Amino acid sequence: MTYNGILQLNGCLFWKRDCHAFSLLRPTIPSRHPNNEDVVMGKGVCLLLPMITLENVTKIYRADGHTTNAVENVSFTVNEGELAVLIGPSGSGKTTTMRMMNRLEEATSGVISVNGRNIRSMNVVELRRNIGYVIQQGGLFPHFTVAENVSIVPRLLGWNKKRQRQRAEELLALVDLDPSVFADRFPRQLSGGQQQRVGVARALAADAPIILMDEPFGAVDPITRNQLQRWLRQIQRDVRKTIVFVTHDINEAFLLGDRIILMKDGQIQQNGTPADLLRHPASDFVKEFIGDEFALQALEHTYIAELATTEVPAMPDDGLVISGDLSIPEASREITQSESTGHEGFWVSNGNGEPDGYVTYEEFASVISEGIASDVENENRDEINPELIGKENAKPDAISPR
């Protein structure tokens, strides 16, 4: 079972699904990153290492005498192994922000660093080959077979044919597509969901430490999208890449994100864990965005009364009381709109006013996360061979979180 919950430390809130001790195995890193935040977990030490850093990044488009500030003075950090979701309404600058990370767009001002290096000082081809890239519908090349699509970056890197093929088959197995069936098909012979998986496999092929995903599941039907989301969460648990994921779907953001960066009009509205956004929305816009769009369909039929513990701490005057017959989405709406979020949890009433149950926000947030992903937990993933995923992420002596 994965460690799941919220860790409060030094005033920061960390939401860690699981924690790998990978950083202990990298002696060079502490000197490079003096500002590491150490998070002490039950089973080891996790250093949250900044992998992608944006400092005061601005992107201005000039066309026909007009200037548009697509991205304004944006700063944030994505740590190693973290899945950061960039979310916002259309025109919010989320895609532009992501595309500046592999220099598909050049920042007008500001500094973007990847692994401690300013990307402007790097060769752009080199930079991109170290960053996997997945776009809507996978962006597969229609004239290449599935295997050729997957091994295109290894091909660019000059691997021999045999090794390319071998790698493609490994990756297809990893993304749950039988190589003997799919390797020699062409993209148009695949369903949308299958194409999307191939797109992810392609991004993983050269074992780049970072993957950028631009609304990858935007063009598939809702059921397939949900399957792909769960599947990606599982994959991410195995490969632990640093992922930047652009979406406009708040459900997707809450399901996948370790960190959610909510943008509007080129500016960051809030940067935090899903629990942060839920508990401490930074503005009315955040409240509205979460409240209106956070449908949490999978949890519509889970009621607060089912979560409540009978050990009820004494309720302070400003304690928040939630009716036990509210569903989880209804309750989360109440919580985001209430003023009294200064406590560790909320009290649950069943009918006649007097609270007889208690739910911590930690528990509440983890139920949301687990609830959406509950089917994933039941899937048997033992057939995945960690050697397929790349040595960096499958250190034999890494402490297993399970």
Added chain:
Amino acid sequence: MPSQMQYLLDNPERVLELTWDHIQLVGVAILVATAIGVPLGILIHRVRWLQLPVLNLSGLLYTVPSLAFFAILIPYTGIGKTTATTALAVYSLLAIVRNTSAGLDEVDRASVDAANGMGMTAFQRLRLVELPLALPYILTGIRIATVAGISIAAIAAVIGAGGLGRLIFDGIRTVDANRIIAGSIMCILLALIADFGIGRLSLLIRRDLRASAERGS
């Protein structure tokens, strides 16, 4: 067998020789036009402001009547094959340049974006992604140019370039309809074969098109 086919049956060697002449004439012209036209198409796809002047110029050249064109070229390239090939290549340019540029424009944005995003150089993107995806368009351009070239080349016999035009002009001069018919039939046959053959070429090169064509039939 109708008597009109008599010439064809009586002189198969002569007809085949002239047909081979004709193929060479058009073939060389198309090769030259492709060698110039495809890079030019790539250029105007990349450098947008060149698009209008280049297409307009080649469109203008295309409208010059072929006889006049031969006449204009003779002072520079003399009488014979060189002049005919040059004129044919210039005529072919328009279709090839325009279709190359249009084909590249039609390449799915997502494929180009993916190619850039995974770190292809501009040349790798062109070679591995854009040209293969634009191939059906480019081949259509070559096909149109070839079919048109086969008929225009018949006129080139006037300036001593040989080919099936010889039969036709000889027929006119000697009032021998059979020769005219023989030359025309061979021209039509050539055009049909070229049309079909080049049409199939994209299936030969693009395995994915072949796969879906096989599935569809």
